[in-house]
Amino acid sequence: MAYSDKVIDHYNNPRNVGSFDKKDPSVGTGLVGAPECGDVMKLQVKINPDTNVIEDAKFKTFGCGSAIASSSLATEWLKGRSVDQALEIKNTEIVKELNLPPVKIHCSVLAEDAIKAAIHDYQKKQGTENKPEEAMANA
Amino acid sequence: MEQTLERGRCPNCGAVASSHFCSDCKRIQPVRSNVDYFEFLELPRLLAIDEAALEKTFYSLSRALHPDYFMGASDEERQASLARSSILNDAYRTLRDPIRRVQYLLKLEGYKEAEKRAPADLLEEVFELNMQIEELKNAKKAGDEQEAQEARESLEEALTGLKQRLAGIDDTIFSLFSQWDAAIAAENGSGKTVLDDISELLSNRSYIRSLIREIEEEF
Numbered sequence: 001m002a003y004s005d006k007v008i009d010h011y012n013n014p015r016n017v018g019s020f021d022k023k024d025p026s027v028g029t030g031l032v033g034a035p036e037c038g039d040v041m042k043l044q045v046k047i048n049p050d051t052n053v054i055e056d057a058k059f060k061t062f063g064c065g066s067a068i069a070s071s072s073l074a075t076e077w078l079k080g081r082s083v084d085q086a087l088e089i090k091n092t093e094i095v096k097e098l099n100l101p102p103v104k105i106h107c108s109v110l111a112e113d114a115i116k117a118a119i120h121d122y123q124k125k126q127g128t129e130n131k132p133e134e135a136m137a138n139a
Numbered sequence: 140m141e142q143t144l145e146r147g148r149c150p151n152c153g154a155v156a157s158s159h160f161c162s163d164c165k166r167i168q169p170v171r172s173n174v175d176y177f178e179f180l181e182l183p184r185l186l187a188i189d190e191a192a193l194e195k196t197f198y199s200l201s202r203a204l205h206p207d208y209f210m211g212a213s214d215e216e217r218q219a220s221l222a223r224s225s226i227l228n229d230a231y232r233t234l235r236d237p238i239r240r241v242q243y244l245l246k247l248e249g250y251k252e253a254e255k256r257a258p259a260d261l262l263e264e265v266f267e268l269n270m271q272i273e274e275l276k277n278a279k280k281a282g283d284e285q286e287a288q289e290a291r292e293s294l295e296e297a298l299t300g301l302k303q304r305l306a307g308i309d310d311t312i313f314s315l316f317s318q319w320d321a322a323i324a325a326e327n328g329s330g331k332t333v334l335d336d337i338s339e340l341l342s343n344r345s346y347i348r349s350l351i352r353e354i355e356e357e358f
């Protein structure tokens with residue numbers, strides 16, 4: 001299967017590979033995986049608690065070229081976005097940007113899941129997580 | 140359990156046919172949509188199956204459906220024989236292997252593999268071991284034999300543990316087979332929880348199998 005030029009570019013020159021200290025309260029960590037292919041993706045965001053803006057993002061993915069490219073692209077998109085804007089990133093935008101073929105769509109889903117997991121982890125640390133079940137109980 | 144039988148009218152005599160052959164005129168039947176491998180091999184949708192009996196069914200159907208017997212038959216019948224023989228092989232390959240059998244059953248029951256979430260500690264472990272595999276790759280690339288040897292030793296230990304866990308997961312899955320069969324016999328709807336458990340175990344099993352494969356490739 002042929003990869004698009006953008007996938008190859010991210011694969012050969014992945015952006016923002018690395019990690020932050022996951023105990024840092026301003027860091028949110030998302031670790032997700034795909035059982036079918038054994039891929040694992042770790043994505044971290046560093047958020048300014050005063051502005052709620054993502055100041056930096058890093059990732060490390062073990063998987064195919066599309067999974068690496070999806071998470072690399074995600075970290076590029078995350079920097080400078082607010083938490084709310086970050087949660088709006090859809091896997092379909094990643095598919096479009098990278099020209100992913102149908103068999104590789106799950107890689108973009110994984111990246112979207114990783115973004116959400118990282119942000120939820122940050123919110124949990126900050127105690128600002130929306131807990132629908134509690135809100136329901138208090139209503 | 141209600142099964143959706145592969146039903147239709149026999150193109151030859153018009154009788155209602157729900158098997159490989161018409162019960163009235165005995166002609167081979169064309170393949171109709173939604174082939175269910177269990178049904179195709181004349182099995183109920185159970186998991187702890189008699190593998191010797193399955194093999195016998197396979198051989199007897201192989202003979203009955205074999206294209207050699209339909210050389211002089213009509214185009215439709217020759218087509219039907221070819222199509223049924225090919226499905227028969229796929230069905231047998233799928234159902235004789237217990238893991239593939241249960242994966243197939245989950246698919247029939249509407250489970251999707253991608254929907255499951257692995258436990259966080261398993262993902263951490265998979266990630267960690269992938270880091271170690273990468274270290275080994277890098278050490279080999281750099282020609283650092285001592286570093287590579289250290290990485291190899293640590294991965295070797297991990298590999299032994301992973302293999303044991305894989306065997307343990309398989310045993311647990313197989314022990315759930317009879318629970319599913321009992322739930323179907325009891326018709327109390329408790330089969331769903333059994334399948335949920337199996338589905339989760341299979342997902343964990345996939346990660347462990349991938350790791351084993353990747354580590355072995357580096358040795």
